[in-house]
Amino acid sequence: MNERSEGTAAATLPGNNRTALRRVTRAARKAALATSQAGDQGGRPYVSLVALAFDHDLSPILLLSRLADHTRNLLADSRAALLLDGTDGYANPQTGPRVTLTGSVAEDADPRLRRRFLARHPGASLYAGFGDFAIWRMNVERAHFVGGFGRAVWFDAPLVAPEETAFMVGAEESALAEINDSHPDLLDALARRGGGEPSSGWRLVGIDPDGCELEAGESVLRLAFEQPPAAERSALSCLQSLVASQST
Secondary structure, three states: OOOEOHHHHHHHOOOOHHHHHHHHHHHOOEEEEEEEOOOOOOOOEEEEEEEEEEOOOOOEEEEEEOOOHHHHHHHHOOEEEEEEEOOOOEOOHHHOOEEEEEEEEEEOOOHHHHHHHHHHOHHHHHOOOOOOEEEEEEEEEEEEEEOOOOOEEEEEOOOOOHHHHHHHHHHHHHHHHHHHHHOHHHHHHHHHHOOOOOOOOOEEEEEEOOEEEEEEOOEEEEEEOOOOOOOOOOHHHHHHHHHHHHHO
16 A cells, blocks of 8 residues: 655645545544443443444434444433544554544434435445434534644534535435436546546435545445535536546
């Protein structure tokens, strides 16, 4: 594996800290979940590994089993933190980006959240229907972004402007149907830009204010927008611009 230098690490992050936080967060497919140990008088911290997806407002979406210790902990105390590690491939992990999200986690039966999680983790469909599993969502209160030495900043929620969230909530479902049904060449171009093999059955499975995701079997690709979509632009035009930016 190629290791990135500290200078390269800094160059790959957007200069704007909020934009960098959002990009690192959206790219994370797993996280360390910190909860308080249920039944422990001192409330000792407990950390576990979880897979995750994100809603348009950057709320983490989790698929949790009630048989797991972290779920029992959340039922007793909903406060939690998630560490998203973007340091893979860096010679010195301390120079790489990471994000800590803090807030409260609760079960959420919204079918849209379930769709977003399974679109990102299609293999989870094998057990997502088991009776002990359910979708949980973190209500983010604060976020801490670290982009390397000397670059660390806290942000209060919301992390995504409400108008950006509302635009994508309203546009995503119809955009997915239109692009998957009518724009195979665009799907191949997006897959190529993300490092995937064209003509491999790629489908667009998610669009959010910071990028899009494609899926082919168990493979998932994420592409980041250079600029968040504006309300006057369609989701289709954002994706076309993403492809066009590669050839300029």
